Amino acid sequence: MNYDIDQLHFLVLHIGEARCLASWNYKDICSPFTRIYYVTKGHARIELPTAVQNLRPGFMYIVPAFTTHSYVCHEEFCHYYIHIYNESDHDIIEDWALPSEIEADDLMLPRIKRLHALCPGLELTQTDPRYYDNDPSLNRNILKNKQRELYARVESRGIIYQLLAAFLRKAQPKQYASDERITRVLAYIRAHLDDKPDLDALAELSCLSKDHLIRTFKREMKMTPLHYFNKKKMDKAKLRLLTEPAPVKEIAYALGFDDLAYFDRTFKKFTGMTPTAYRKAAGEATV
Secondary structure (H helix, E strand, O other), X not given: OOOOHHHOOEEEEEEEEEEEEOOOOEEEEOOOOEEEEEEEEOOEEXXXXXXXXXXXXXXXXXXXXXXXXXXXXXXXXXXXXXXXXXXXXXXXXXXXXXXXXXXXXXXXXXXXXXXXXXXXXXXXXXXXXXXXXXXXXXXXXXXXXXXXXXXXXXXXXXXXXXXXXXXXXOOEEOOOOOOHHHHHHHHHHHHOOOOOOOHHHHHHHHOOOHHXXXXXXXXXXXXXXXXXXXXXXXXXXXXXXXXXXXXXXXXXXXOOOOOHHHHHHHHHHHHOOOHHHHHHHHHHOOO
């Protein structure tokens, strides 16, 4: 698979140094941005879907966007946090199985401190994700980021690449499916989330009949191609609802939905609420 680094368009949403006194305890967090931590003092843990990651000084940690996780802390815990948002339509980080922990070299902390200096005013004012995982907060910080001087934005992006490269050095391409034909279909879907599902095109790409494609896809992914297509579309819809002021109808059309009612039903099927309710709930979290 061709991993095009031109698809990495990261912005810093939040960055700062935090000192938590056994108060870093939040459950079932799922954010539309990637989190990186550098621990300077104390211990805590992150409970991920498939493992529990203990946090310790001198190490760095990453939680990719849309990864449900919880924080547990019972002592003084100090760390730098960096929240990064990818503006690209497809985040190639999704295609890699990243190590959740890496040991930081001597240059990593100075880089993080430099990035912090380049991004003034992006510190969190609340440690509870309910207060910053929302539309007003994200939009405000995206605007702040883009209003910085050109040199600061260029240098910041270079440092972000360096931080991500440290994790990518030990990463492995994700094996979504053992069948290469289904791997091609998955790559196509992720690159065409703004299009309408086209089972004929997927069948032609995989060199399978439509019925055979559905059976093979379901065996590999435990869901049908249409379900997977809509699942990825709804992840993208959540991100756009939180980071773009566009009307729900406009976001639906941009994702290939001609019928707003169908978009509402599909979104509710995957999230438990309508797009309007989802955006409203995020905005009310600041109250």
